[in-house]
Amino acid sequence: MFHKEGQRIIITTFLLVAVTVLLANQFITLPWLQMSVQILALVILILILQFFRNPTRKPVKSFDxxxxxxxxxxxxxxxxxxxxxxxxxxxxxxxxxxxxxxxxxxxxxxxxxxxxxxxxxxxxxxxxxxxxxxxxxxxxxxxxxxxxxxxxxxxxxxxxxxxxxxxxxxxxxxxxxxxxxxxxxxxxxxxxxxxxxxxxxxxxxxxxxxxxxxxxxxxxxxxx
Incomplete structure (x- = not known):
């Protein structure tokens, strides 16, 4: 589950990563460089997803x-x-x-x-x-x-x-x-x-x- 404040950033990052992966496949001929660019793009997406994660918490509520x-x-x-x-x-x-x-x-x-x-x-x-x-x-x-x-x-x-x-x-x-x-x-x-x-x-x-x-x-x- 992700926080609503990150929705726009997550969608934008996902689109940019998808475009980067496609362009790398099309225009980068060196296999090692192509894979490096794609892995870097995916790592950035994972970091953004991790930052905006919103785990469900059910506290034991107490006025004390x-x-x-x-x-x-x-x-x-x-x-x-x-x-x-x-x-x-x-x-x-x-x-x-x-x-x-x-x-x-x-x-x-x-x-x-x-x-x-x-x-x-x-x-x-x-x-x-x-x-x-x-x-x-x-x-x-x-x-x-x-x-x-x-x-x-x-x-x-x-x-x-x-x-x-x-x-x-x-x-x-x-x-x-x-x-x-x-x-x-x-x-x-x-x-x-x-x-x-x-x-x-x-x-x-x-x-x-x-x-x-x-x-x-x-x-x-x-x-x-």
Whole structure:
């Protein structure tokens, strides 16, 4: 299954690859060169198909948990000052996506959209410390029953040139549902309350709509 945001690119790539294979058969006489061109064209098609893949995910929904919004690797876990919406301290958890990761963004929690804003910007490498504030990005805030307001930010990387964001203010959303897409190399930041119990570690690989990023369960157990 492929994401709808990739349909046009997939069709265009398929047509170009088909034309390339036919032209190579007709005009390239050296067998090794003909095969090399055809194999290269097919590899490009496979890479495009892999990038826009959209595996079906059925999360175990819970108001007590924040699930990973994307596939990738945890590159930041730290207390920071969030200056756009909260204007106070939050725990930031950042997930970096390489070009080979699934690039679908999924809602990390169920709730109501309170804020959704697109920012044009630079295209620094996604792991750059200033990428969260200077790159092309979208900021979305979900009001949740257990965590209060949770902010996530889609950040374009050095290769990305378009962020797709489906979140609309006032809309009720479900954990794990499709929230958007980032085309080619990127990062998603989560900003959580200071008392959220983080359940991931630096450099851990996570799966969107599957891996638990933070929970209120540990806090409950301690209170009991």
């Amino acid at each position: 948990d924040i699930l990973a919004p994307v596939d990738g690797k945890v590159v930041v876990i730290e207390e920071v000052e969030e200056n756009e919406y909260f204007k106070d301290k939050r725990i930031q958890v950042s997930i970096f996506m390489s070009p080979i990761n699934v690039h679908v963004t999924r809602y990390a929690a169920s709730g109501q959209i309170k804020f959704s804003k697109y920012h044009p910007g630079k295209y620094l490498v996604a792991w750059h410390p200033k990428a969260s504030e200077e790159n092309e990005r979208t900021t979305v805030v979900i009001n949740t029953p257990k965590f209060g307001d949770v902010l996530y930010r889609q950040i374009a990387g050095a290769l990305a040139r378009r962020i797709v964001n489906y979140a609309e203010v006032g809309e009720s959303v479900q954990q794990g549902d499709d929230a958007g897409f980032i085309k080619f190399g990127s990062r998603v930041d989560l900003f959580l309350p200071l008392d959220a119990a983080i359940t991931v570690k630096l450099n851990q690989k996570v799966i969107g709509a599957k891996t638990c990023i933070a929970t209120t369960r540990i806090k409950k157990e301690n209170e009991d």
